[in-house]
Amino acid sequence: MRSNHSCTVSSAPYANITCIIHDDCILPCSFRPTGTVVIHWYKQQIPVHSYYYNKDQFGLQNKHFSGRTCLFNSHIPHGNASLLLRRVKVQDRGRYKCYTSTRKGNQEIFINLEVKALIQSVNMEMTDETVTCSSHNIYPIPQVTWATDPPTAQGALENQTTIKTTDHKGLFTVESTLKILDNLSNHTYFCSFISADKTQVWTASWKNQEDITQEEGHALSISCIAPRGLQNFSLTWTFTSSSEPTVISRYDSRTRHTFNLWEGQAEPNQDLLLLGDGSLLLHKPDSEEHSGTYTCTFSGLQSRHIVQTKVNITVASISVDERSVQRSWWSTAASAAFVLLTVIVALPQCVRQRAVETSTASHRCNGAGQRWTDGLSAV
Template sequence: MMGVNFVMVFVTVVFLWMMTVSKGDTEVSCVFMEKCILPCTFQSDTDIVIHWLQETAGNIHVHSFYHNQDQPALQDKHFRGRTSLFNNQISRGNASLLLMWADVHDEGRYKCYTSTITGNKESFINLEVNAPVQEVTLQQVGNTMNCSSEGIFPEPQLIWSTSPPSNVSLQYETTVQQTEQQLYNISSSLILSDSDKDSVFSCNISTRRNWRNATLSEQGNVVPVRGFRGGVFAAFLVVAAAGLALYCKWKRS
Protein backbone atom coordinates (compact mmCIF):
# COMPACT_ATOMS: atom_id res chain seq x y z
CA MET A 1 0.00 0.00 0.00
CA MET A 2 2.83 2.34 0.87
CA GLY A 3 4.45 1.48 -2.46
CA VAL A 4 1.28 2.46 -4.32
CA ASN A 5 1.06 5.76 -2.40
CA PHE A 6 4.70 6.52 -3.17
CA VAL A 7 4.12 5.90 -6.89
CA MET A 8 1.04 8.15 -6.86
CA VAL A 9 2.97 10.94 -5.11
CA PHE A 10 5.90 10.56 -7.53
CA VAL A 11 3.61 10.70 -10.59
CA THR A 12 1.84 13.77 -9.21
CA VAL A 13 5.16 15.56 -8.57
CA VAL A 14 6.41 14.76 -12.08
CA PHE A 15 3.12 15.92 -13.61
CA LEU A 16 3.18 19.22 -11.71
CA TRP A 17 6.82 19.74 -12.68
CA MET A 18 6.01 19.18 -16.37
CA MET A 19 3.09 21.58 -16.14
CA THR A 20 5.36 24.19 -14.54
CA VAL A 21 8.03 23.77 -17.22
CA SER A 22 5.62 24.06 -20.14
CA LYS A 23 3.41 26.75 -18.61
CA GLY A 24 3.75 30.02 -20.38
CA ASP A 25 5.79 28.69 -23.33
CA THR A 26 5.22 30.66 -26.52
CA GLU A 27 4.74 28.68 -29.72
CA VAL A 28 6.48 30.09 -32.79
CA SER A 29 6.39 28.65 -36.31
CA CYS A 30 9.03 29.62 -38.87
CA VAL A 31 9.25 28.90 -42.59
CA PHE A 32 12.40 27.18 -43.83
CA MET A 33 15.06 29.65 -45.03
CA GLU A 34 12.98 32.67 -44.06
CA LYS A 35 13.36 35.05 -41.14
CA CYS A 36 11.26 34.88 -37.99
CA ILE A 37 11.01 36.55 -34.61
CA LEU A 38 11.22 34.87 -31.22
CA PRO A 39 9.39 37.25 -28.85
CA CYS A 40 10.68 38.24 -25.44
CA THR A 41 9.89 41.24 -23.23
CA PHE A 42 11.00 42.42 -19.80
CA GLN A 43 10.53 45.33 -17.43
CA SER A 44 12.84 48.01 -18.81
CA ASP A 45 15.59 49.22 -16.48
CA THR A 46 19.36 49.74 -16.44
CA ASP A 47 22.33 47.35 -16.55
CA ILE A 48 20.54 45.12 -19.04
CA VAL A 49 21.80 41.59 -19.69
CA ILE A 50 20.18 39.36 -22.33
CA HIS A 51 21.02 35.72 -23.04
CA TRP A 52 19.24 33.58 -25.64
CA LEU A 53 19.89 29.85 -25.21
CA GLN A 54 18.71 26.82 -27.17
CA GLU A 55 17.78 24.38 -24.42
CA THR A 56 17.13 21.31 -26.56
CA ALA A 57 20.66 21.54 -28.00
CA GLY A 58 22.30 21.62 -24.58
CA ASN A 59 21.83 25.27 -23.64
CA ILE A 60 24.07 26.54 -26.41
CA HIS A 61 24.42 30.31 -26.72
CA VAL A 62 22.28 31.72 -29.49
CA HIS A 63 22.79 35.43 -28.77
CA SER A 64 24.06 37.50 -25.85
CA PHE A 65 23.94 41.19 -25.03
CA TYR A 66 25.47 43.08 -22.11
CA HIS A 67 27.69 46.11 -21.44
CA ASN A 68 25.32 47.82 -23.90
CA GLN A 69 26.51 45.75 -26.84
CA ASP A 70 26.23 42.31 -28.49
CA GLN A 71 28.68 39.60 -27.41
CA PRO A 72 29.43 37.57 -30.55
CA ALA A 73 32.33 35.73 -28.91
CA LEU A 74 29.82 33.69 -26.86
CA GLN A 75 27.67 32.73 -29.84
CA ASP A 76 27.57 29.14 -31.09
CA LYS A 77 28.83 28.81 -34.66
CA HIS A 78 25.51 27.41 -35.87
CA PHE A 79 23.87 30.80 -35.23
CA ARG A 80 26.79 32.97 -36.25
CA GLY A 81 25.71 35.78 -38.56
CA ARG A 82 22.03 34.76 -38.37
CA THR A 83 20.74 36.49 -35.24
CA SER A 84 20.20 40.04 -34.04
CA LEU A 85 18.27 41.95 -31.40
CA PHE A 86 16.22 45.07 -31.90
CA ASN A 87 18.88 47.19 -30.25
CA ASN A 88 16.99 50.46 -30.50
CA GLN A 89 14.12 48.87 -28.53
CA ILE A 90 16.06 47.08 -25.79
CA SER A 91 15.84 50.08 -23.45
CA ARG A 92 12.05 49.87 -23.82
CA GLY A 93 11.95 46.24 -22.70
CA ASN A 94 12.12 44.41 -26.04
CA ALA A 95 14.56 41.48 -26.01
CA SER A 96 13.05 39.68 -29.02
CA LEU A 97 15.40 37.74 -31.27
CA LEU A 98 15.42 38.02 -35.07
CA LEU A 99 16.50 34.70 -36.60
CA MET A 100 17.51 34.67 -40.26
CA TRP A 101 17.41 31.73 -42.70
CA ALA A 102 15.69 29.34 -40.33
CA ASP A 103 16.67 25.73 -40.86
CA VAL A 104 15.56 22.39 -39.50
CA HIS A 105 18.28 22.32 -36.82
CA ASP A 106 16.81 25.49 -35.30
CA GLU A 107 13.77 23.58 -34.04
CA GLY A 108 13.47 23.24 -30.28
CA ARG A 109 12.92 25.02 -26.98
CA TYR A 110 14.62 28.37 -26.40
CA LYS A 111 15.15 30.35 -23.22
CA CYS A 112 15.27 34.13 -23.13
CA TYR A 113 17.04 35.24 -19.94
CA THR A 114 16.95 38.92 -19.04
CA SER A 115 18.53 40.61 -16.06
CA THR A 116 18.35 44.21 -14.87
CA ILE A 117 19.19 46.01 -11.69
CA THR A 118 15.73 45.23 -10.33
CA GLY A 119 15.60 41.50 -11.09
CA ASN A 120 15.79 38.58 -13.50
CA LYS A 121 13.26 36.96 -15.84
CA GLU A 122 13.11 33.80 -17.95
CA SER A 123 10.82 33.24 -20.93
CA PHE A 124 10.53 30.09 -23.02
CA ILE A 125 9.74 29.68 -26.70
CA ASN A 126 9.03 26.48 -28.60
CA LEU A 127 10.18 26.93 -32.19
CA GLU A 128 9.09 24.74 -35.08
CA VAL A 129 10.40 25.03 -38.62
CA ASN A 130 8.27 24.13 -41.62
CA ALA A 131 9.11 23.66 -45.27
CA PRO A 132 5.57 23.53 -46.70
CA VAL A 133 4.44 21.49 -49.68
CA GLN A 134 4.97 23.82 -52.62
CA GLU A 135 3.92 21.73 -55.62
CA VAL A 136 2.63 18.25 -56.35
CA THR A 137 3.64 16.69 -59.67
CA LEU A 138 1.31 14.03 -61.04
CA GLN A 139 1.81 12.26 -64.37
CA GLN A 140 0.96 8.98 -66.07
CA VAL A 141 3.47 6.68 -67.77
CA GLY A 142 1.83 3.63 -69.32
CA ASN A 143 -0.31 1.94 -66.69
CA THR A 144 1.42 3.75 -63.82
CA MET A 145 0.67 7.09 -62.20
CA ASN A 146 3.54 8.86 -60.49
CA CYS A 147 3.09 11.51 -57.80
CA SER A 148 5.94 13.44 -56.19
CA SER A 149 6.97 16.55 -54.27
CA GLU A 150 10.30 17.80 -52.94
CA GLY A 151 11.84 19.94 -50.21
CA ILE A 152 9.33 19.33 -47.41
CA PHE A 153 9.61 19.39 -43.61
CA PRO A 154 8.53 17.69 -41.44
CA GLU A 155 8.05 14.29 -43.09
CA PRO A 156 4.91 14.47 -45.27
CA GLN A 157 2.05 12.05 -45.74
CA LEU A 158 0.78 10.94 -49.16
CA ILE A 159 -2.72 9.68 -49.86
CA TRP A 160 -4.23 8.44 -53.16
CA SER A 161 -7.95 8.62 -53.85
CA THR A 162 -10.31 8.18 -56.80
CA SER A 163 -13.57 9.69 -57.96
CA PRO A 164 -15.82 7.81 -57.94
CA PRO A 165 -14.34 5.80 -55.04
CA SER A 166 -12.63 2.59 -56.16
CA ASN A 167 -14.20 -0.76 -55.24
CA VAL A 168 -10.77 -2.33 -54.80
CA SER A 169 -7.73 -1.33 -52.81
CA LEU A 170 -5.36 0.92 -54.71
CA GLN A 171 -1.99 -0.67 -55.36
CA TYR A 172 0.84 1.79 -54.86
CA GLU A 173 4.32 2.14 -53.39
CA THR A 174 5.56 5.28 -51.65
CA THR A 175 9.19 6.25 -51.08
CA VAL A 176 10.50 9.00 -48.78
CA GLN A 177 14.06 10.28 -48.93
CA GLN A 178 15.82 12.83 -46.74
CA THR A 179 18.23 15.40 -48.18
CA GLU A 180 21.42 16.80 -46.67
CA GLN A 181 19.35 19.74 -45.44
CA GLN A 182 17.10 17.27 -43.58
CA LEU A 183 14.21 18.03 -45.94
CA TYR A 184 12.04 15.29 -47.38
CA ASN A 185 11.37 14.24 -50.96
CA ILE A 186 8.36 11.97 -51.41
CA SER A 187 7.22 9.96 -54.42
CA SER A 188 4.59 7.33 -55.04
CA SER A 189 3.74 5.03 -57.96
CA LEU A 190 0.18 3.77 -58.45
CA ILE A 191 -0.51 0.78 -60.68
CA LEU A 192 -3.69 1.20 -62.73
CA SER A 193 -6.11 -1.66 -63.24
CA ASP A 194 -8.95 -2.31 -65.68
CA SER A 195 -11.48 -1.43 -62.99
CA ASP A 196 -9.99 2.06 -62.80
CA LYS A 197 -11.13 3.01 -66.30
CA ASP A 198 -12.76 6.44 -66.45
CA SER A 199 -11.72 7.17 -62.86
CA VAL A 200 -10.27 10.48 -61.73
CA PHE A 201 -7.20 10.14 -59.50
CA SER A 202 -6.08 12.53 -56.79
CA CYS A 203 -2.75 12.57 -54.99
CA ASN A 204 -2.71 14.54 -51.73
CA ILE A 205 0.53 15.40 -49.92
CA SER A 206 0.29 17.00 -46.48
CA THR A 207 2.32 18.10 -43.47
CA ARG A 208 1.34 19.56 -40.10
CA ARG A 209 0.94 23.03 -41.62
CA ASN A 210 -0.37 22.67 -45.18
CA TRP A 211 -1.38 20.35 -47.97
CA ARG A 212 -1.59 20.32 -51.74
CA ASN A 213 -2.97 17.89 -54.26
CA ALA A 214 -3.02 17.14 -57.96
CA THR A 215 -5.77 15.46 -59.97
CA LEU A 216 -5.56 13.45 -63.19
CA SER A 217 -7.92 11.31 -65.22
CA GLU A 218 -7.03 7.71 -66.07
CA GLN A 219 -6.49 8.81 -69.68
CA GLY A 220 -3.78 11.19 -68.53
CA ASN A 221 -5.76 14.42 -68.86
CA VAL A 222 -5.44 17.10 -66.22
CA VAL A 223 -8.81 17.66 -64.59
CA PRO A 224 -9.78 21.31 -64.05
CA VAL A 225 -10.61 22.45 -60.53
CA ARG A 226 -14.25 21.73 -59.96
CA GLY A 227 -16.34 24.74 -59.12
CA PHE A 228 -14.08 27.26 -60.83
CA ARG A 229 -16.45 27.93 -63.69
CA GLY A 230 -19.35 27.93 -61.28
CA GLY A 231 -17.56 30.58 -59.26
CA VAL A 232 -17.05 32.74 -62.34
CA PHE A 233 -20.69 32.27 -63.33
CA ALA A 234 -21.84 33.20 -59.83
CA ALA A 235 -19.71 36.34 -59.95
CA PHE A 236 -21.26 37.18 -63.32
CA LEU A 237 -24.75 36.80 -61.85
CA VAL A 238 -23.86 39.14 -58.98
CA VAL A 239 -22.58 41.79 -61.38
CA ALA A 240 -25.59 41.37 -63.64
CA ALA A 241 -28.01 41.66 -60.73
CA ALA A 242 -26.27 44.81 -59.50
CA GLY A 243 -26.46 46.29 -62.98
CA LEU A 244 -30.13 45.45 -63.31
CA ALA A 245 -30.88 47.06 -59.92
CA LEU A 246 -29.10 50.25 -60.96
CA TYR A 247 -31.00 50.30 -64.27
CA CYS A 248 -34.38 49.93 -62.53
CA LYS A 249 -33.49 52.69 -60.06
CA TRP A 250 -32.52 54.97 -62.97
CA LYS A 251 -35.81 54.22 -64.77
CA ARG A 252 -37.85 55.15 -61.68
CA SER A 253 -36.01 58.44 -61.18
Protein backbone atom coordinates in the same frame (compact mmCIF):
# COMPACT_ATOMS: atom_id res chain seq x y z
CA MET B 1 24.69 48.04 2.75
CA ARG B 2 21.64 46.48 1.21
CA SER B 3 22.05 45.39 -2.38
CA ASN B 4 19.56 46.63 -4.95
CA HIS B 5 20.08 43.46 -7.03
CA SER B 6 17.57 40.67 -6.47
CA CYS B 7 18.62 37.05 -6.88
CA THR B 8 15.10 35.84 -7.66
CA VAL B 9 14.43 34.37 -11.10
CA SER B 10 10.97 34.55 -12.63
CA SER B 11 9.98 32.34 -15.52
CA ALA B 12 7.07 32.26 -17.90
CA PRO B 13 5.33 29.27 -19.53
CA TYR B 14 6.52 28.03 -22.90
CA ALA B 15 5.52 29.99 -25.99
CA ASN B 16 5.11 27.91 -29.15
CA ILE B 17 6.37 29.50 -32.35
CA THR B 18 6.34 28.03 -35.87
CA CYS B 19 8.67 29.48 -38.50
CA ILE B 20 8.96 28.89 -42.24
CA ILE B 21 12.24 27.37 -43.37
CA HIS B 22 14.43 29.81 -45.36
CA ASP B 23 12.43 32.78 -43.97
CA ASP B 24 13.41 35.10 -41.10
CA CYS B 25 11.69 34.53 -37.77
CA ILE B 26 11.24 36.48 -34.51
CA LEU B 27 11.43 34.73 -31.14
CA PRO B 28 9.55 37.06 -28.76
CA CYS B 29 10.91 38.07 -25.35
CA SER B 30 10.09 41.04 -23.13
CA PHE B 31 11.20 42.28 -19.71
CA ARG B 32 10.60 45.22 -17.36
CA PRO B 33 13.24 47.82 -18.28
CA THR B 34 15.10 49.28 -15.31
CA GLY B 35 18.42 50.69 -16.43
CA THR B 36 21.09 48.45 -17.90
CA VAL B 37 20.26 44.89 -18.87
CA VAL B 38 22.07 41.64 -19.62
CA ILE B 39 20.48 39.43 -22.29
CA HIS B 40 21.42 35.84 -23.10
CA TRP B 41 19.68 33.62 -25.64
CA TYR B 42 20.31 29.86 -25.47
CA LYS B 43 19.14 26.83 -27.39
CA GLN B 44 19.21 24.18 -24.70
CA GLN B 45 22.70 24.99 -23.35
CA ILE B 46 24.12 26.33 -26.63
CA PRO B 47 24.88 30.11 -26.68
CA VAL B 48 22.86 31.77 -29.41
CA HIS B 49 23.22 35.51 -28.77
CA SER B 50 24.39 37.74 -25.90
CA TYR B 51 24.06 41.43 -25.09
CA TYR B 52 25.71 43.33 -22.22
CA TYR B 53 27.70 46.51 -21.65
CA ASN B 54 25.14 48.06 -24.04
CA LYS B 55 26.30 46.10 -27.08
CA ASP B 56 26.12 42.68 -28.75
CA GLN B 57 28.68 40.10 -27.63
CA PHE B 58 29.58 37.29 -30.04
CA GLY B 59 32.58 35.74 -28.31
CA LEU B 60 30.72 32.67 -27.07
CA GLN B 61 28.17 32.39 -29.91
CA ASN B 62 27.86 28.92 -31.45
CA LYS B 63 29.01 28.87 -35.08
CA HIS B 64 25.68 27.39 -36.21
CA PHE B 65 24.10 30.79 -35.48
CA SER B 66 26.99 32.93 -36.71
CA GLY B 67 25.74 35.84 -38.83
CA ARG B 68 22.10 34.82 -38.42
CA THR B 69 20.98 36.51 -35.19
CA CYS B 70 20.36 40.02 -33.98
CA LEU B 71 18.40 41.94 -31.35
CA PHE B 72 16.30 45.05 -31.87
CA ASN B 73 18.85 47.22 -30.08
CA SER B 74 16.89 50.46 -30.27
CA HIS B 75 13.96 48.73 -28.56
CA ILE B 76 15.93 47.15 -25.73
CA PRO B 77 15.53 50.23 -23.43
CA HIS B 78 11.77 49.73 -23.84
CA GLY B 79 11.91 46.13 -22.62
CA ASN B 80 12.14 44.28 -25.96
CA ALA B 81 14.70 41.43 -25.94
CA SER B 82 13.22 39.56 -28.92
CA LEU B 83 15.64 37.66 -31.17
CA LEU B 84 15.59 37.83 -34.96
CA LEU B 85 16.72 34.51 -36.45
CA ARG B 86 17.55 34.77 -40.14
CA ARG B 87 17.25 32.08 -42.81
CA VAL B 88 15.64 29.48 -40.59
CA LYS B 89 16.88 25.90 -40.96
CA VAL B 90 15.52 22.51 -39.98
CA GLN B 91 18.29 22.28 -37.38
CA ASP B 92 16.99 25.43 -35.63
CA ARG B 93 13.94 23.66 -34.22
CA GLY B 94 13.97 23.08 -30.46
CA ARG B 95 13.63 24.85 -27.10
CA TYR B 96 15.12 28.33 -26.64
CA LYS B 97 15.60 30.33 -23.45
CA CYS B 98 15.62 34.10 -23.19
CA TYR B 99 17.45 35.16 -20.01
CA THR B 100 17.35 38.80 -18.93
CA SER B 101 18.94 40.37 -15.86
CA THR B 102 18.38 43.86 -14.48
CA ARG B 103 18.86 45.42 -11.06
CA LYS B 104 15.25 44.46 -10.38
CA GLY B 105 15.90 40.76 -10.90
CA ASN B 106 16.36 37.98 -13.43
CA GLN B 107 13.85 36.50 -15.82
CA GLU B 108 13.67 33.40 -18.04
CA ILE B 109 11.24 32.94 -20.92
CA PHE B 110 11.14 29.71 -22.89
CA ILE B 111 10.28 29.43 -26.57
CA ASN B 112 9.48 26.15 -28.30
CA LEU B 113 10.41 26.65 -31.96
CA GLU B 114 8.88 24.45 -34.64
CA VAL B 115 9.85 24.82 -38.29
CA LYS B 116 8.16 23.82 -41.51
CA ALA B 117 8.74 23.95 -45.24
CA LEU B 118 5.53 24.54 -47.16
CA ILE B 119 4.33 22.27 -49.93
CA GLN B 120 5.14 24.22 -53.08
CA SER B 121 3.79 21.86 -55.72
CA VAL B 122 2.81 18.27 -56.46
CA ASN B 123 4.10 16.57 -59.60
CA MET B 124 2.14 13.74 -61.18
CA GLU B 125 3.04 11.19 -63.86
CA MET B 126 1.08 8.30 -65.33
CA THR B 127 2.10 5.23 -67.32
CA ASP B 128 0.10 2.24 -68.53
CA GLU B 129 0.72 0.46 -65.23
CA THR B 130 1.30 3.08 -62.51
CA VAL B 131 0.50 6.62 -61.42
CA THR B 132 3.04 8.54 -59.31
CA CYS B 133 2.78 11.68 -57.17
CA SER B 134 5.81 13.46 -55.74
CA SER B 135 6.74 16.66 -53.92
CA HIS B 136 10.12 18.08 -52.90
CA ASN B 137 11.63 20.17 -50.08
CA ILE B 138 8.93 19.57 -47.47
CA TYR B 139 9.15 19.51 -43.68
CA PRO B 140 7.83 17.71 -41.69
CA ILE B 141 6.71 14.61 -43.64
CA PRO B 142 3.23 15.12 -45.16
CA GLN B 143 0.45 12.57 -45.42
CA VAL B 144 -0.42 11.22 -48.89
CA THR B 145 -3.93 10.03 -49.83
CA TRP B 146 -5.36 8.60 -53.09
CA ALA B 147 -8.83 8.67 -54.65
CA THR B 148 -10.45 8.11 -58.04
CA ASP B 149 -13.37 9.46 -60.03
CA PRO B 150 -15.64 7.51 -60.38
CA PRO B 151 -14.98 6.33 -56.80
CA THR B 152 -13.57 2.85 -56.27
CA ALA B 153 -13.51 0.46 -53.37
CA GLN B 154 -10.82 1.37 -50.83
CA GLY B 155 -9.07 -1.94 -51.36
CA ALA B 156 -8.38 -1.05 -54.99
CA LEU B 157 -6.12 1.82 -53.87
CA GLU B 158 -4.10 -0.04 -51.27
CA ASN B 159 -1.48 -1.28 -53.73
CA GLN B 160 0.79 1.75 -53.31
CA THR B 161 4.38 2.44 -52.31
CA THR B 162 5.55 5.66 -50.63
CA ILE B 163 9.25 6.56 -50.46
CA LYS B 164 10.58 9.33 -48.20
CA THR B 165 14.11 10.69 -48.52
CA THR B 166 15.97 13.65 -46.97
CA ASP B 167 18.61 15.98 -48.37
CA HIS B 168 21.58 17.54 -46.59
CA LYS B 169 19.34 20.34 -45.32
CA GLY B 170 16.94 17.90 -43.67
CA LEU B 171 14.12 18.54 -46.15
CA PHE B 172 11.99 15.65 -47.39
CA THR B 173 11.14 14.38 -50.84
CA VAL B 174 8.05 12.18 -50.82
CA GLU B 175 7.10 9.96 -53.78
CA SER B 176 3.99 7.77 -53.78
CA THR B 177 3.30 5.26 -56.56
CA LEU B 178 -0.03 3.50 -57.10
CA LYS B 179 -0.48 0.46 -59.31
CA ILE B 180 -3.36 0.83 -61.78
CA LEU B 181 -5.86 -1.98 -62.09
CA ASP B 182 -6.76 -2.98 -65.65
CA ASN B 183 -10.41 -2.01 -65.31
CA LEU B 184 -9.57 1.41 -63.83
CA SER B 185 -7.24 2.76 -66.53
CA ASN B 186 -9.77 5.36 -67.74
CA HIS B 187 -10.54 6.72 -64.26
CA THR B 188 -9.35 10.09 -63.00
CA TYR B 189 -6.72 9.61 -60.28
CA PHE B 190 -6.39 12.11 -57.42
CA CYS B 191 -3.52 12.35 -54.97
CA SER B 192 -3.40 14.79 -52.05
CA PHE B 193 -0.43 15.89 -49.94
CA ILE B 194 -1.57 17.02 -46.49
CA SER B 195 0.89 18.95 -44.31
CA ALA B 196 1.67 17.62 -40.84
CA ASP B 197 -0.19 20.51 -39.17
CA LYS B 198 -3.19 20.09 -41.54
CA THR B 199 -2.95 23.71 -42.72
CA GLN B 200 -2.09 22.77 -46.33
CA VAL B 201 -3.72 20.39 -48.76
CA TRP B 202 -2.20 20.13 -52.24
CA THR B 203 -4.18 18.08 -54.78
CA ALA B 204 -3.22 16.78 -58.22
CA SER B 205 -5.19 14.67 -60.66
CA TRP B 206 -4.52 12.83 -63.91
CA LYS B 207 -6.81 11.29 -66.50
CA ASN B 208 -5.91 9.39 -69.64
CA GLN B 209 -8.80 9.77 -72.07
CA GLU B 210 -9.62 7.27 -74.79
CA ASP B 211 -7.60 7.66 -77.97
CA ILE B 212 -9.19 9.70 -80.76
CA THR B 213 -8.93 8.81 -84.45
CA GLN B 214 -10.12 11.42 -86.92
CA GLU B 215 -9.82 11.91 -90.66
CA GLU B 216 -7.78 14.93 -91.68
CA GLY B 217 -9.57 18.07 -92.77
CA HIS B 218 -12.52 17.59 -90.40
CA ALA B 219 -12.86 19.73 -87.25
CA LEU B 220 -12.05 17.92 -84.00
CA SER B 221 -12.68 18.86 -80.34
CA ILE B 222 -10.39 17.44 -77.61
CA SER B 223 -12.25 17.49 -74.30
CA CYS B 224 -10.78 18.97 -71.09
CA ILE B 225 -13.03 19.94 -68.17
CA ALA B 226 -11.74 21.54 -64.94
CA PRO B 227 -12.69 20.02 -61.56
CA ARG B 228 -15.71 21.58 -59.91
CA GLY B 229 -15.20 24.81 -58.05
CA LEU B 230 -11.77 25.57 -59.54
CA GLN B 231 -11.29 29.34 -59.61
CA ASN B 232 -8.45 31.69 -60.55
CA PHE B 233 -6.82 29.06 -62.70
CA SER B 234 -4.44 28.93 -65.62
CA LEU B 235 -4.87 26.53 -68.53
CA THR B 236 -1.99 25.17 -70.61
CA TRP B 237 -2.21 22.92 -73.68
CA THR B 238 0.91 21.08 -74.80
CA PHE B 239 1.48 18.88 -77.84
CA THR B 240 3.97 16.03 -78.06
CA SER B 241 4.86 14.15 -81.23
CA SER B 242 8.30 12.83 -82.03
CA SER B 243 10.08 15.81 -80.47
CA GLU B 244 9.96 17.58 -77.09
CA PRO B 245 6.57 18.82 -75.78
CA THR B 246 5.49 22.15 -77.28
CA VAL B 247 3.24 24.64 -75.49
CA ILE B 248 0.58 25.53 -78.03
CA SER B 249 -1.87 27.50 -75.88
CA ARG B 250 -2.05 29.30 -72.50
CA TYR B 251 -4.90 31.08 -70.73
CA ASP B 252 -5.11 32.89 -67.37
CA SER B 253 -8.60 33.34 -65.93
CA ARG B 254 -7.51 36.24 -63.71
CA THR B 255 -5.97 38.41 -66.41
CA ARG B 256 -7.88 36.92 -69.38
CA HIS B 257 -4.51 36.86 -71.14
CA THR B 258 -4.28 34.32 -73.98
CA PHE B 259 -1.28 32.93 -75.83
CA ASN B 260 -1.82 30.74 -78.90
CA LEU B 261 1.05 29.30 -80.93
CA TRP B 262 -1.34 27.52 -83.29
CA GLU B 263 -3.50 30.54 -84.03
CA GLY B 264 -5.87 29.76 -86.87
CA GLN B 265 -5.28 26.01 -86.45
CA ALA B 266 -6.47 25.31 -82.90
CA GLU B 267 -7.95 27.24 -79.96
CA PRO B 268 -10.08 26.83 -76.82
CA ASN B 269 -13.53 28.42 -76.77
CA GLN B 270 -13.13 31.73 -74.91
CA ASP B 271 -16.73 31.78 -73.68
CA LEU B 272 -16.57 28.23 -72.31
CA LEU B 273 -13.22 28.81 -70.60
CA LEU B 274 -14.82 30.94 -67.89
CA LEU B 275 -17.08 27.96 -67.11
CA GLY B 276 -14.10 25.64 -66.72
CA ASP B 277 -14.34 24.01 -70.15
CA GLY B 278 -10.89 24.16 -71.72
CA SER B 279 -11.58 21.83 -74.65
CA LEU B 280 -9.33 22.43 -77.67
CA LEU B 281 -10.83 22.76 -81.16
CA LEU B 282 -8.69 21.71 -84.13
CA HIS B 283 -10.14 23.37 -87.23
CA LYS B 284 -8.57 21.40 -90.08
CA PRO B 285 -6.21 18.80 -88.57
CA ASP B 286 -3.43 17.43 -90.73
CA SER B 287 -2.26 13.80 -90.51
CA GLU B 288 1.42 14.71 -90.20
CA GLU B 289 1.31 17.96 -88.20
CA HIS B 290 -1.44 17.20 -85.68
CA SER B 291 -1.09 13.51 -84.81
CA GLY B 292 0.36 13.05 -81.30
CA THR B 293 -0.38 13.45 -77.58
CA TYR B 294 -2.32 16.46 -76.29
CA THR B 295 -1.99 17.39 -72.61
CA CYS B 296 -4.35 19.83 -70.90
CA THR B 297 -3.24 21.21 -67.49
CA PHE B 298 -5.43 23.24 -65.14
CA SER B 299 -3.36 24.93 -62.39
CA GLY B 300 -5.09 26.58 -59.45
CA LEU B 301 -4.38 27.48 -55.84
CA GLN B 302 -2.64 24.41 -54.41
CA SER B 303 -3.91 22.19 -57.22
CA ARG B 304 -2.94 20.83 -60.62
CA HIS B 305 -5.19 18.75 -62.88
CA ILE B 306 -4.02 16.99 -66.05
CA VAL B 307 -5.98 15.39 -68.91
CA GLN B 308 -4.05 13.58 -71.63
CA THR B 309 -5.37 12.42 -75.01
CA LYS B 310 -3.66 10.59 -77.88
CA VAL B 311 -4.91 11.76 -81.28
CA ASN B 312 -4.36 10.01 -84.61
CA ILE B 313 -5.23 12.02 -87.71
CA THR B 314 -5.65 9.71 -90.71
CA VAL B 315 -5.23 10.50 -94.39
CA ALA B 316 -8.51 11.51 -96.03
CA SER B 317 -10.39 8.64 -97.68
CA ILE B 318 -11.81 8.93 -101.25
CA SER B 319 -15.58 9.13 -101.81
CA VAL B 320 -17.55 6.80 -104.14
CA ASP B 321 -17.92 9.50 -106.83
CA GLU B 322 -14.26 10.38 -106.56
CA ARG B 323 -13.33 6.70 -106.88
CA SER B 324 -15.61 6.37 -109.96
CA VAL B 325 -14.02 9.41 -111.57
CA GLN B 326 -10.59 8.13 -110.66
CA ARG B 327 -11.35 4.65 -112.08
CA SER B 328 -12.71 6.26 -115.28
CA TRP B 329 -9.61 8.40 -115.56
CA TRP B 330 -7.34 5.45 -115.03
CA SER B 331 -9.34 3.39 -117.54
CA THR B 332 -9.08 6.13 -120.15
CA ALA B 333 -5.41 6.60 -119.43
CA ALA B 334 -4.80 2.85 -119.64
CA SER B 335 -6.64 2.63 -122.98
CA ALA B 336 -4.67 5.56 -124.37
CA ALA B 337 -1.46 4.04 -123.15
CA PHE B 338 -2.37 0.70 -124.77
CA VAL B 339 -3.14 2.37 -128.12
CA LEU B 340 0.08 4.38 -127.93
CA LEU B 341 2.08 1.26 -127.12
CA THR B 342 0.45 -0.60 -129.98
CA VAL B 343 1.31 2.20 -132.37
CA ILE B 344 4.89 2.32 -131.10
CA VAL B 345 5.30 -1.44 -131.57
CA ALA B 346 3.48 -1.65 -134.91
CA LEU B 347 4.98 1.43 -136.57
CA PRO B 348 8.46 -0.01 -137.19
CA GLN B 349 6.88 -3.15 -138.69
CA CYS B 350 4.73 -1.06 -141.02
CA VAL B 351 7.72 0.98 -142.07
CA ARG B 352 9.73 -2.17 -142.79
CA GLN B 353 6.82 -3.74 -144.66
CA ARG B 354 6.35 -0.61 -146.77
CA ALA B 355 10.04 -0.54 -147.56
CA VAL B 356 9.91 -4.18 -148.71
CA GLU B 357 6.84 -3.54 -150.80
CA THR B 358 8.46 -0.48 -152.40
CA SER B 359 11.62 -2.42 -153.18
CA THR B 360 9.64 -5.30 -154.75
CA ALA B 361 7.60 -2.97 -156.90
CA SER B 362 10.72 -1.24 -158.10
CA HIS B 363 12.31 -4.53 -158.97
CA ARG B 364 9.28 -5.67 -160.93
CA CYS B 365 9.17 -2.38 -162.86
CA ASN B 366 12.85 -2.59 -163.79
CA GLY B 367 12.45 -6.18 -165.03
CA ALA B 368 9.56 -5.29 -167.33
CA GLY B 369 11.45 -2.38 -168.83
CA GLN B 370 14.39 -4.57 -169.63
CA ARG B 371 12.21 -7.11 -171.44
CA TRP B 372 10.59 -4.36 -173.56
CA THR B 373 14.00 -3.05 -174.59
CA ASP B 374 15.16 -6.51 -175.53
CA GLY B 375 12.08 -6.90 -177.73
CA LEU B 376 12.79 -3.78 -179.67
CA SER B 377 16.31 -4.92 -180.34
CA ALA B 378 15.08 -8.16 -181.83
CA VAL B 379 12.84 -6.36 -184.30
